[in-house]
Amino acid sequence: MKKIFCSLIALVLISSIPLVSAQITLGDPADQKLVKITINEQGEVHVLHEIRDSKNVVQINTIEGTLSNLKVIDIKGNDVEYGTTGIESTTGITIFSSEEDVIIEYDLDDVLFVKDGMWTWDFLYLQTTTFILPEGLDLVYVNNSPVMLQNAKGITCHGCSAIIEYALDQPTNTNEVQWEDRKFIVGIRSLTDISSLNFDQSTKSISFDVEEDNQLITLIVPLDLLWSPYEVYLNDQKILKHEFFSNQTHAWLNIRPETSGTIQIIGTTVVPEFPILSPLFIGIAIIIGLQLKNRINPR
Known part of the structure; x- marks a missing residue:
C-alpha cells in the first residue's frame, strides 16, 4: 500500500510539471496600463511595465534586447x-x-546605438509606449519625421514600430542672408x-551645399524672408520634406537628402516690395481722391 501511495504522489508531481510550464508559456495576455522607457544622456535604457491586477495567470513579453536587473x-x-x-x-x-497592480522593471542593453552621430533605436513593441528622453533634448525624429x-519630457508611440533618432547638443549654425537693406538669420541644425x-x-x-549622404x-x-509652404530639391530633383513647426516669425523645415549635393528650397513668395499695409493705404488714398474729385466737379 505504501508503494502504491508513493507512486501516486510521484505521478501527481511529475504530471503537474508540464501543467505549470504550460501556464508560464500560455498565460492570458496581461492588461498593460503603462509601458514607460527612460533613456539617460549615456544611452542607458530602463523599462517599466505596469500590469493591471488579475485573478488569472497573465503573461507579457519584454521589449527585445539584453535584459538585466529584473524586478x-x-x-x-x-x-x-x-x-x-x-x-x-x-x-x-x-x-x-495578484490582488494589486504589478510593476515590472528591467534595464535593457544592445538596443540603442550611435549611427552617423545620431542615437538610433529600431523599436518594435505593439503596445502604447512612452519614451522619457534625455534632459535638455528638444528635437527627436520618428521614422524620419521630426x-x-x-x-x-518625451513622446508616446501607439502600437509602436518606429526608428527613433536624436542627437544631444546638436549644433545650430546661423547664416546671415541679406536682401536689399535687410538682414535675416537662417538657422541650420545638422551634424553634417x-x-x-x-x-x-x-x-x-x-x-546650399551638403557634404555628406543621408x-x-x-x-x-524667417517668414519675412521666405514664406511657406516650401518645395525642396536635391540636384534639381524634388525630395521629401517636413514642415513641422512654425510661429509668427519662423518656420521649421526638415529634410534628409540621400546623397551629397546642392539643396534648393523654394518658397511661395519673399518679402514684398512694399510693407504689407501699403496697398491698404494706397487703396484708401485712391478712394479719398475720387471723393474729392466728385466734390470739386459735381455733375
Missing part, C-alpha cells in the same frame, strides 16, 4: 510570484494571480557640414 513587485512594494521563459532576446514573464518637444548658403530673390529660394537637416527660416 517584479506589486504597487505596494510586495514581492510577486512570477516565472520567466526565454525566447532569444525576448523574455516572457508570467505573473500569477517632433518638436518644446517643454515635453553646410556650405555656400545663398538667397536668390529672383527665384524666391535658399540654396544626414538629417533642420532649417529655421
